[in-house]
Amino acid sequence: MSPLFDICLLEELPPGEKRLVEVDDLEIGVFNCNGTLFAIEDRCSHDDGELVDGEFDTEDCTVECPRHGSRFDLRTGNPVNLPAYVPVDTFPVLVQDGVIRVEVD
Numbered sequence: 001m002s003p004l005f006d007i008c009l010l011e012e013l014p015p016g017e018k019r020l021v022e023v024d025d026l027e028i029g030v031f032n033c034n035g036t037l038f039a040i041e042d043r044c045s046h047d048d049g050e051l052v053d054g055e056f057d058t059e060d061c062t063v064e065c066p067r068h069g070s071r072f073d074l075r076t077g078n079p080v081n082l083p084a085y086v087p088v089d090t091f092p093v094l095v096q097d098g099v100i101r102v103e104v105d
Contacts, residue, residue, distance in 0.1 A: 003104035010098050013037075013044050020052040023104050027052075028091060030100065031074050033061040038074035039091040039100075039102045046084035 005023045007030050013019055017034050018031045020042055027042040029052040038061065049067035054061050062071045062080060070084035077090040092103040 002103045004030050004094065004096075004101040004103050007100040009103055010095050010100055014101060016056070016058050018052055018056050020050075021102070023102065026104065028102060028104070029063065030093065030102065031056060031061075031063065033074055036061070037093040037095070037100060038079050039093050040072065040074060041089040041091075043088060044068075044070060044072075044084060045079065045086040045088050051088070 007021055013032045015032050021028050028039050029042040031038045042050055044051055044065040047067050049065040051063045051065055054064040054066045061074045064071045068083050072088055072105045073080055077087040079085055094099050094101045
């Protein structure tokens with residue numbers, strides 16, 4: 001099993017909220033999409049835009065890169081429109097004892 005990193009208390013990231021964290025020199029966006037937690041690399045695969053700064057759509061569980069408008073599915077990391085065509089990394093998220101934790105290998 002890969003190392004787990006504590007992010008925050010679950011109550012500190014309610015549905016519809018997002019948070020940027022740094023884990024081992026890697027920036028990760030953690031999103032609460034209607035009660036389901038997702039973690040993705042905070043880097044657009046098209047132009048290195050910071051995804052956490054983009055629009056978070058809780059209905060579709062996507063985030064839009066603020067630079068050129070590529071949207072990424074938070075469940076898979078896959079882009080859903082151009083100009084991006086390469087997925088971004090995703091990370092498993094666990095909640096243990098009320099603490100959100102991300103598994104980073």
